[in-house]
Amino acid sequence: MKIAVLGASTTKFGELWDQSPRVLAKKAVFEAISKSGLGTRDIEAIFVGNMLSGILGGQENLGPLFADELGIFCPAFKIEGACASGGLAAHNAINSILGGQYKTVAVLGIEKMTDHKPEEVASGLMAAGADEEREAGATFVSLYALMARAHMEAYGTTEREMAAVSVKNHFHASLNERAQFNKLVSLEQVLSSPKIADPLKLMDCSPVSDGASAIVISHDRFTGKVIDPVWIVASSVATDTLALSQREDLTSLRAVRLAAENAYKAAGVSPSDVDVAEVHDCFSIAEIIACEDLGFFGRGKAAREIANGKTKLGKGRPVINPSGGLKACGHPVGATGVKQIVEIATQLRGEADERQVKKAKIGLTHNVGGSGAIAVIHILRS
């Protein structure tokens, strides 16, 4: 499998009250097309990753809507799988190219969340959850708090180590002008921030965000037009139960382990080959678990390694979340999985400026929906 990323772009993430979804979509897609060296007429299909347009915006049929707005009248689809919608849109786009149905397509991840009341957003996000969890009044932070507690009990993981994830990701975001939070935070600031669901605090949590990200991918190099494409060499998806109560273990996500195993196999690489990864740190504990499920560190070892700087730009390998991750770059739900690919493609092209991971050759994206009901992994090579 070899799919070329020809162009990649993301809007700034944040509270973008002055920009409509249509504006965000156009910015991301047209910049991605522009970078690809192709024209709009080369785009043969559009795959839109989005979760909340129906619930929050009363708008569905986003495929034709954005095709219309972009003036690109081609087949267009909305793919939804909660916070993994963006990665799943890329997965379906890749499969369609491999199937010979389309040659070159655009994948757009987009979400507009900050125009709505926080309680509407929190309730909307629980549309990805299990009935029993919703009936019990659970929110996603409370589900991840359960995982954090289990991880602390099993491996002695500390609140201080979790806080270190946020500190690192804010440092990375301080080098990324398109991140929602470009500022540094200290360990003490994270530890003293208000508790949301014990042991997770406000600064352990990714924010509510607006934003759009896009990639232009193709089944082959457009000779003479693109100097240096990046290749997607694996795209793998797996699922698990919706409800935490049905799982054997709360310290690990089976869907991630399965998808990662298949992705490494398809790409012919091992975790130690990965130079840079964007992982789904919806909460600080999620990044710790991800680093273990992806095989970057042994079970129960990731928290200490991260706290010791092993995943920080300029200090260790693999560098995790150079964009700032969901925590600091922001988490416009449907955009996240596509933004991860944008960041890795930018890194592998050596175009990440101040946050460039030196000699990055192999990168990985890890995008999760719900509390781990679905996961999608992409592996990219320069």
Added chain:
Amino acid sequence: MKIAVLGASTTKFGELWDQSPRVLAKKAVFEAISKSGLGTRDIEAIFVGNMLSGILGGQENLGPLFADELGIFCPAFKIEGACASGGLAAHNAINSILGGQYKTVAVLGIEKMTDHKPEEVASGLMAAGADEEREAGATFVSLYALMARAHMEAYGTTEREMAAVSVKNHFHASLNERAQFNKLVSLEQVLSSPKIADPLKLMDCSPVSDGASAIVISHDRFTGKVIDPVWIVASSVATDTLALSQREDLTSLRAVRLAAENAYKAAGVSPSDVDVAEVHDCFSIAEIIACEDLGFFGRGKAAREIANGKTKLGKGRPVINPSGGLKACGHPVGATGVKQIVEIATQLRGEADERQVKKAKIGLTHNVGGSGAIAVIHILRS
């Protein structure tokens, strides 16, 4: 392109107040798997076509939800494109098989609408519409009423001819025990039914429905297990503007013409080769326009031909909507595109009992989203 339909099933459509979406999904998928001669472990991915689960049910992440409910923990996706969601789910499933990502997958189309207030359903459906149409207070029946008026003015199409579409489809549904309305209606009953959006009357309109449909498809014949697979030989999608006001012509849908042209080319057949078709008769005028856009009859000629019985079982060719169509079999939005494939596969296998189209060898499905913003065409062969 050659994709085998190994199993196909639909629940009864109707007001199914005693059956949850989970129950409907299980019935449809397990019956389709059972008919395929395979087991649940052979299913490598699930593609769910659904439009309104978020807006009406506050539930998203339907891929993992139904994977969990079915006990089939494989990659799973929700594909949305308004009333074309089911057909688009099939399209993405087919492409993924052609791409070598999955060998055998299930496509589930599902919608639960009748548990909600009619005004909520009408408003939810407009989530597929253009802003200007919604702001003007338009509903889908009013948009199709504009098309009906334009067609009447351009070609002299009459209300009586439109009514004949409903009469024929109710006749077909009277032979289909899984249809929502198994009863005959007369021309006079249709013509005297209450006006909804002049010239369209209640009996020109498809109903609000619950239901689920499923197919099991594979890239190859499972030798020795399946006696008589049916083949999908074309799957084609096209889009148009969301808003009617942006189109050149209201008497024809460009997205349908484009998708059909590509589908006929891919399948190597012409409209006159089609023995049986399931078309998207959300309103009676839609079937008339479909028969023209699909090339079954010349421009402006379909209404008379249908009124003369040319598309009625046992009287003419191609037989249109032997299931009863959206009008009489019912229209659970996300299920419709999949149910159309179920019906055509059943016809081509010669298993349609009383409503069997004799010697049916080539069939077509025509599934439309919004007021023609997106269309998906499948062509099948025995």
